[in-house]
Amino acid sequence: MASYSKLTDLFSIQSQLDYALEDATTQEEKENLVHQYLNKIDENEDLNIPDFEEGTSVNVLSSELEWLNTDGPLSLRKELSGKVVVLDFFTYCCINCMHLLPDLHQLEQRYTIEDGLVVVGVHSAKFPNEKVLQNVCSAVLRYNITHPVVNDGDAHLWQELEVSCWPTLVLLGPRGNLLFSLVGEGHREQLFLFTTAALKHYREKGLLKDHSLRIKLYRDSLPPSILFFPGKIAMDPSSKRLAIADTGHHRILVVSSTGQVLHSVGGHSSGRRDGDLSEARFCSPQGVFIKGDTVYVADTENHLIRKIDLLEGKVSTLAGIGVQGTDKEGGAPGSQQPISSPWDVTLGNAGGDVLWIAMAGTHQIWALFLEDGKLPKGSESKKGTCVRFAGSGNEENRNNAYPHKAGLAQPSGLALAPMEPWECLFIADSESSTIRSLSLKDGAVKHVVGGERDPLNLFAFGDVDGKGVDAKLQHPLGVSWDEGRSLLYVADSYNHKIKVVDPKTKHCKVLAGSGDAGNDLGQGFLESSFNEPGGLCVGDGGKLLYVADTNNHCIKVLDLETKTVSLFPVVGEPQVDTILKTTTNAAVPKKLPKLPRSAPVLTMPSINVSSGQSVTLLLKLALPTRTKLTEEAPSFWSLSAEGNDWLLEGQDVTGNIGDISKPISILLSIPAVPLAPNPTLTLDAWVYCCLCEGGVCMMKAVSFKQPLMIGPTPQEGSVTIALEHDF
Numbered sequence: 001m002a003s004y005s006k007l008t009d010l011f012s013i014q015s016q017l018d019y020a021l022e023d024a025t026t027q028e029e030k031e032n033l034v035h036q037y038l039n040k041i042d043e044n045e046d047l048n049i050p051d052f053e054e055g056t057s058v059n060v061l062s063s064e065l066e067w068l069n070t071d072g073p074l075s076l077r078k079e080l081s082g083k084v085v086v087l088d089f090f091t092y093c094c095i096n097c098m099h100l101l102p103d104l105h106q107l108e109q110r111y112t113i114e115d116g117l118v119v120v121g122v123h124s125a126k127f128p129n130e131k132v133l134q135n136v137c138s139a140v141l142r143y144n145i146t147h148p149v150v151n152d153g154d155a156h157l158w159q160e161l162e163v164s165c166w167p168t169l170v171l172l173g174p175r176g177n178l179l180f181s182l183v184g185e186g187h188r189e190q191l192f193l194f195t196t197a198a199l200k201h202y203r204e205k206g207l208l209k210d211h212s213l214r215i216k217l218y219r220d221s222l223p224p225s226i227l228f229f230p231g232k233i234a235m236d237p238s239s240k241r242l243a244i245a246d247t248g249h250h251r252i253l254v255v256s257s258t259g260q261v262l263h264s265v266g267g268h269s270s271g272r273r274d275g276d277l278s279e280a281r282f283c284s285p286q287g288v289f290i291k292g293d294t295v296y297v298a299d300t301e302n303h304l305i306r307k308i309d310l311l312e313g314k315v316s317t318l319a320g321i322g323v324q325g326t327d328k329e330g331g332a333p334g335s336q337q338p339i340s341s342p343w344d345v346t347l348g349n350a351g352g353d354v355l356w357i358a359m360a361g362t363h364q365i366w367a368l369f370l371e372d373g374k375l376p377k378g379s380e381s382k383k384g385t386c387v388r389f390a391g392s393g394n395e396e397n398r399n400n401a402y403p404h405k406a407g408l409a410q411p412s413g414l415a416l417a418p419m420e421p422w423e424c425l426f427i428a429d430s431e432s433s434t435i436r437s438l439s440l441k442d443g444a445v446k447h448v449v450g451g452e453r454d455p456l457n458l459f460a461f462g463d464v465d466g467k468g469v470d471a472k473l474q475h476p477l478g479v480s481w482d483e484g485r486s487l488l489y490v491a492d493s494y495n496h497k498i499k500v501v502d503p504k505t506k507h508c509k510v511l512a513g514s515g516d517a518g519n520d521l522g523q524g525f526l527e528s529s530f531n532e533p534g535g536l537c538v539g540d541g542g543k544l545l546y547v548a549d550t551n552n553h554c555i556k557v558l559d560l561e562t563k564t565v566s567l568f569p570v571v572g573e574p575q576v577d578t579i580l581k582t583t584t585n586a587a588v589p590k591k592l593p594k595l596p597r598s599a600p601v602l603t604m605p606s607i608n609v610s611s612g613q614s615v616t617l618l619l620k621l622a623l624p625t626r627t628k629l630t631e632e633a634p635s636f637w638s639l640s641a642e643g644n645d646w647l648l649e650g651q652d653v654t655g656n657i658g659d660i661s662k663p664i665s666i667l668l669s670i671p672a673v674p675l676a677p678n679p680t681l682t683l684d685a686w687v688y689c690c691l692c693e694g695g696v697c698m699m700k701a702v703s704f705k706q707p708l709m710i711g712p713t714p715q716e717g718s719v720t721i722a723l724e725h726d727f
Contacts, residue, residue: 010047010178013040021190034197038179047178051076066133066151068140071214074120074148076176082209084179084198085172086119086191089163091126092139093430093475093494095341095360095410097167099185099324101143102301106646107195108147110675113215116174116199116208121149124158126166127461127475129494135517135532138551141219142229142248142284148213171198174207186326188673226570227253230548231286232298232344232413232478232535233555240539242546243290244555244570245297250282252297252308254290257539259569265295265308265315271652272302272322273315273667280315282306283650286534287344287358287414296355298342302650305334305342305357305368305386318355319368319386323612323672328362328393330386337386338612339366343412344478344535346425348440350375356389356425358411364391365403365411365425365438376443377403390438390445397432398455399445406445408436409458413535415479415488422503426488428476433461435479435490435501435508448488449473449501449508463495463515471508473499478535484542491533491547498525498533498547498558512558512565519552521565528565530556592638592654595684599701600725606678606707607721609670614718617666617681621657621702622726623689629660630688637685639666644679646671657687674710681706683723700727 017037024030041047067073074080088104090097104119111117123139125131130139131153140149152158161170169187171180171194180194202208228248235242240257251267263277271281285306287298295308296318304320318334325338340361348356352371359366367389369381375389389403396407413428418440425438426448434451438444450473452460462472478491488501489511497513511525518529531551539546545558546568555568609615619637629635635657641647651668666683683704690698704723 010041010181013037013044014180030193031197034193035201038198038201041179042173042177048176051176065157066136066153068137068149068151069146069215069217070148071216074150074213076172079213080118080120080172080176082174082207082211083113083116083118084174084195084202084208085176086117086195087170087172088119088121089124089158089161089166089168089170090121091124091130091166092136092143093126093130093410094166095431096185098143098301098341099361100167100169101145102649103188103191104147105144106649106675107192109645109649110192111195111199113213114210116203116210117195118213119147121145121147122157123149123151123153124155124163124166125153126459127494129474129496129517129532132517135551138229138532144219146215146217148215171195173198174202174209192675225553227553227555229550229553230534230555231284231550232288233537233546233548234288234290235537235539235546236290236292237539237541238292241290242537242539242555243288243295244548245285245288245535247284247286247300247550248553250284252282252285252288252295253570254295254310255570259571261570261572263308263310270301270650272299272304272650272669273652274306274317275315275665277308277310277313277315280306280308281652286412287342287346289345289347289355291347296345296347298345298357300341300343300360303339303341303361305339305345305355318384319357321612322614322669324361326362328364328388328391330366330388331381332386333384334368334386335384339386342366343410344414346414346416348416348418348425349373350440352383356414356416357386358414358427359388359391360410360412360430362388362391362393363395363408363410364393365389365408365414365427376439376441378443390443395431395458396455397429397434397451397458397460399436399447401442401444403438403443403445407455408432408445411436413476413478413491415481417481417483417488417503419483422486426479426481426503428479428490430475430477430493432458433473433475435473435476435488437503448503449506450476461494463492463497465509466507468506471506473508478533478548480536480538480545482538482542489536489538489545491536493532493534493550496530496532498530498536498545517551519549519554521556521567525558525563525565528556592684593686595686595701595703596699599703601703601705602723602725603705604707604721604723606709607719608709608711609719610711610713611670611674612672613670615668615670615708616718616720617668617683617706618720618722619664619666619683619685620722620724621660621685621687623660623687623700624727627689627691629657630690634658635660635685635687635689637664637666637683639668640682640684641679642682644676646675647679647681657685660687670708670710677710679708679710681708685725687727689727702727 231247249267254263270283283301293311343360344358351373398407400406409431464472474494522528534550535548
């Protein structure tokens with residue numbers, strides 16, 4: 001690939017463009033600057049790079065690289081010739097890399113391979129476990145990556161391009177020439193600007209080709225399963241019901257102690273919606289905590305904290321605005337407080353009930369006050385406030401007596417030890433490969449096991465039993481506290497083991513797992529095998545340990561008395577969910593019919609909204625007297641935004657009309673960084689109805705055109721748009 005000098009030249013030229021773009025005030029000025037930049041960079045032949053198999057300092061053969069989502073290796077000189085290529089250097093444990101995936105997905109929604117754009121993920125592992133092809137395959141499934149991915153296990157491509165951090169994007173022109181580089185997350189506007197300009201530039205020069213690629217998605221070869229990458233699991237001791245984050249199916253399951261499904265909330269597709277249990281939608285939820293008839297959920301990729309009220313049959317949002325936040329202080333009411341990739345939750349006390357949150361996206365621990373209360377070394381907080389408790393926001397392994405000066409690194413698991421002498425939160429700090437404690441008395445953050453003493457070294461990982469820093473873990477994701485034994489159980493995810501820690505002596509040892517990724521129950525704890533277990537919880541009075549064995553798509557039970565491992569059966573779907581699926585999902589046609597010419601098209605006045613704001617479309621339809629809906633031909637609605645598909649990414653775009661006498665609420669979230677200032681929504685409705693007398697049936701339809709004017713300044717609250725029509 002390219003030598004370091006070529007990238008240095010690129011950075012030098014691009015830095016001039018970056019400075020110029022800061023002073024540009026209009027989109028036209030920005031596009032002109034990028035066009036001038038591309039004309040200049042096209043003259044520099046030194047920025048052409050060799051093909052994948054033509055490494056300059058190492059011998060990188062395509063046959064040595066492992067490709068996913070394609071029928072075979074891709075070449076810059078063959079398959080990728082005539083394409084604008086985005087190389088995404090990532091590693092699948094990295095939360096910043098995860099944050100970039102929605103941007104890439106929206107980019108691929110906007111421009112297809114035939115348009116001339118190809119995204120190629122270059123997986124460059126941090127941890128040894130991430131070099132294994134099968135583990136990369138699992139990550140590609142988990143994050144729903146549908147573009148080609150090359151597993152560069154030995155980091156040859158990374159080294160040849162002198163990439164220095166995850167994530168890094170490198171944009172290439174149609175002859176394999178370096179165009180742009182973007183380091184880190186948060187460059188969505190630049191990514192779309194550069195890609196759009198490059199496609200236009202090379203299309204006008206006649207250098208783009210419209211050929212397709214041999215895409216073959218790995219996910220299409222897999223059989224269905226009841227669970228799909230379960231993330232976390234929690235138990236309510238009083239009822240012995242379990243809450244399971246069925247992360248890959250975007251739903252929460254509440255099951256009995258025998259595994260019978262009692263409630264299925266959300267799934268199977270991702271989305272974001274409050275309301276009845278049958279209507280609610282999640283996006284890759286991870287953390288769960290269940291108490292009585294309440295389940296708290298870390299709705300990770302929606303950047304929300306949700307509450308499931310099983311008694312009332314409702315789902316509500318407690319914190320977050322539905323888009324990734326960058327705030328590292330907090331203090332606003334939950335519904336107005338942006339948060340970032342919450343990964344786990346647990347219920348505790350700080351003068352009143354509080355929900356502790358492992359905020360992986362900002363490397364912090366936050367508190368959501370369910371009642372008025374006060375944090376150690378903090379001020380009083382009102383009910384509903386969501387605020388940072390610990391962590392500076394810097395990704396570090398830094399312990400400190402003052403919580404705001406401590407540095408965490410992608411905290412991913414929480415366990416509460418409420419009784420003396422502990423009175424703390426135990427934290428699985430995944431990227432530092434440590435277990436830490438956070439005092440509920442004074443807020444001090446302390447080391448328990450793993451890692452090392454240098455707060456800036458996040459590469460001190462391994463698989464070693466021992467005490468304190470002599471013990472080594474590899475990207476632990478889950479912790480669970482055994483009150484009776486005063487022991488902490490750890491899901492040592494990338495070592496494929498369950499470990500046990502005595503926090504009094506700081507000694508850590510293997511409890512279960514051979515260390516080989518597998519799915520063998522074994523004859524005992526040490527002969528059993530796991531595959532990246534992500535969550536665990538103690539149950540049955542400390543006799544059992546439930547493990548979410550993530551990559552094996554199952555829940556396992558460790559009997560702590562007999563030292564045996566068994567599979568926890570998750571069986572059945574509740575009757576109500578089966579009925580709702582047939583009446584609300586299956587009834588919407590896969591291919592929508594055309595609107596009849598007689599259907600009125602109603603253009604509504606333009607509405608002002610803001611980036612990141614929630615919008616509710618309230619559809620109100622009325623039938624003529626003595627007319628009713630036809631049960632045999634269910635009515636439905638469809639939402640679109642022609643030319644602006646980014647606006648509906650992750651939203652529900654179809655739904656049924658089950659009761660025309662009630663308004664239908666359709667929730668929409670405006671992206672934090674809109675791609676166009678004035679998109680137009682189109683809401684079409686098809687209504688099948690019959691006269692009550694005479695048996696005459698008909699189909700009626702209507703189309704609403706709703707222009708939006710999206711302002712750049714976020715506004716509080718939500719906007720409701722009423723769309724009404726009498727047939």
